[in-house]
Amino acid sequence: MCGHGLMVASAEEQPKHLLKALPHPVDDDKDSKTTQRMDEEKMKIAWRYQHLPQHQVSETGQQFGHSYDLNRVMGESRLTTVKTNCFYLPSEKISLHDNSINQAYQRLFSKVESEISEGGYSLTADAAKSQGVTNRNILRLGIHSLASPLWEVNSIQQSTVSLCRFLHALRGILRVSLAVCVLTIPTHLYQDESKVRKIERLCDTVIRLESFAGSDKETNPVYKEYHGLFHIRRLPRLNSLSSYLPDSLDLAFKLRRKKLTIEKLHLPPDLSETVSRSQEDSAKKAARSASALAFSCSSSLTERKLDF
Template sequence: MSSFQKLTSNRISINGTKIKNNLLVISSGIPSLDYVVVYPSGAIFVVEEDVLGNYSRILNKYFLAEGIICNHKIFIASADEVPQDIVKELPQPCSTSVEDEVTRPSQNFDKMKIAWRYEGLSQVESSFGSDANFGHHFDLSKHIDAETIEKSNISYCYLDSSKIYSKGFKNGIYFTLLNKISDVIKDLKTSNMNKNFLRISIPSLGSPTWMAMDCDDNTHENYGQDLLKFIYCLRTIVRDTNVAVFITIPSHLFDDDHLMKRLLYSVDNAVKLESFTGSSKEANPVYKDYHGLFHITKLSSLYSMVPFVPPSLDMAFKLKRKKFVIEKLHLPPELQESSEREQDDITSIPYTCGGLKKKNIDF
């Protein structure tokens, strides 16, 4: 008789979750993002914001909208804007059949100018697969009505000006937020934690607004240390709980280049959004079908030896009229034929020892 015994999970299934590696896994609200990044409970998900922060706010809205549809408890903390304003423009759920327009290849396409042998091959699939029984689809062109928002279990925390001093933090705003999160988690435990899930959203953590609230005479000398301590303490609080944390960080505003690298040690999943807006890549025809690059900087490996690695790490994102999509990045082929290119190849060949070019040599 074999001594191997399969470990069965003793967790109660919660709406909007599934069990993987004995952990509850939630959806981010974006099917393509769920495919490349596994989001377990008790984990911290960090998004390095794009320069303008437009696309990172969209990811945050998807995260909150998915929680509202699944009847999860939500906690929103912000110092840059009023948290109540964030939920006013959450995308409305829709069926899988009501999706944005997808450009499909025409059946009567023109024959290829070169490599005609490849005409019968299927085209490269850029989109990622999705689990039809997990997560929801949302329409960015429509918003969840105010009545549904009011009925949802949402807690808000507007960090305007905290003058609370603590022994471990120079900036009291971090200490205040940690106490608020601890209280929300305690309330979740007392209300039978196994029957609900908590989603925590902290947009633009560590922005200049947070720095302006430094209580240490505005010296900001320990600004990076406070941010690292906060992430480490937050990780210890949410570990082994039915809590998921979604944080966006404007890393491009940090003076210390090593701060983000040190911060990644205390988080579970981290991605970076590189927008083409205002950059030289915006006019590059290679990226004409995309709005930015999607970089995975860290993947979680909770309860497993190695993390899940997506089939491709070269990814880009595009914002359509109704949805946000992450796809594999495929460079277009070089289809242009010109005599200039052939002539450039010939003239680039150096002279031989006989003083003649290669084109003048007869074989």
């Protein structure tokens, strides 16, 4: 969408298939018409809630980033206008003799390093002199399902060590280049939480998606409006002593018909019919017990005379 260079790496699915499955961008004109129609057909709410601040409404009216339609796929004409490079692990010839380090991570890092140096994304003085690039661009690197068993080619025992070495080297080369990397890690495959914590310390930003599918929260009426929770584990603090703290860390996501939205988690009030009935039943029981107690006291008073 911005004309930046792309590099997609995967060991499970073909990177070309991932690129072809990108969602279709929504035009700004259609967005403005949709929002205008929604404003015209806005529901009337209670007068006491009309002056409260609305969530997720931009004060300037400008939208940051782009919007995408999940029901449609991006056209190939848009993908051909940008420079793309793919890394597919099964197609790489990796030697299985050296067990000291994972050759898959080493091969991936060499591909990333060559792409940064040859594509004109490096910021070092030597690279700038040799390349002579005037119009620089940005490289967006995406690694799909890193640290899965498919990446453990010949170093199963040293898997965590090799992964930490790769992330440390990748983080160092990104600091001196016009490149940014987004990677996904299947943490549900790790039984040891300490390994996940080591990986999180080597990343600038860490988010975790908790889906309600197959869990007890899926049938819980409290989370009926959402499909999962959006956890923020780590926020970047580049060139600063502390990271930015958002207003709320209780976030949830919902998958709608055409888009995926992330918003603040608002629990609904407990106004269910079962609760009201239980309160009415308890009130009736209390009234019956009080009347029975009063009747017993009155009957005993009629039979006996009490001296005070």
